Amino acid sequence: GDSVTQMEGPVTLSEEAFLTINCTYTATGYPSLFWYVQYPGEGLQLLLKATKADDKGSNKGFEATYRKETTSFHLEKGSVQVSDSAVYFCALSAASNTDKLIFGTGTRLQVFP
């Protein structure tokens, strides 16, 4: 079945470091791909999305490119801030099963000054 695999955390970085959080997926057809972020004590917020191959989603300095050839949607940011500390979830919505968002287990990011 469809699934999402994320790198396990926590990822610990110093402020202004480069961030990559890996995400790969398994799905039939052409899913839409999402990154959600969950700050402490809050629900999930959409960070960015891409709906077709080679699309790049971007928001708040974060970017992710939909790579069909490697079935990946890695999240990157050039210079992280302490305020980016949160849990990041990669998710897909399969074209064949549109009611469902399938999430990865989440990756905790901790940024220290």
Next chain:
Amino acid sequence: ETGVTQTPRHLVMGMTNKKSLKCEQHLGHNAMYWYKQSAKKPLELMFVYNFKEQTENNSVPSRFSPECPNSSHLFLHLHTLQPEDSALYLCASSQGSGSTDTQYFGPGTRLTVL
């Protein structure tokens, strides 16, 4: 008030209690969802409602009973829960239920079952 709201934010209940979680969306969306978030596990979709009709029940035990009286409100009725049901319960909504529709989440209800 905007977005998706959930009440209560925290709930502690015994295994014999009956309680309800409430979700309200102010976005004019047509689809609403309940998710369960447990530690170290992916978010689990529980129920989906589209135009007030339940379109998905993801093998959820009958001690969880959803209700969707209109497109803006979604309830989760709880009775005779187990300690393993302790989790963060998240509500979400989306304009439609297509694969490109973005789901917007509420802050969640932290449930503890004693």
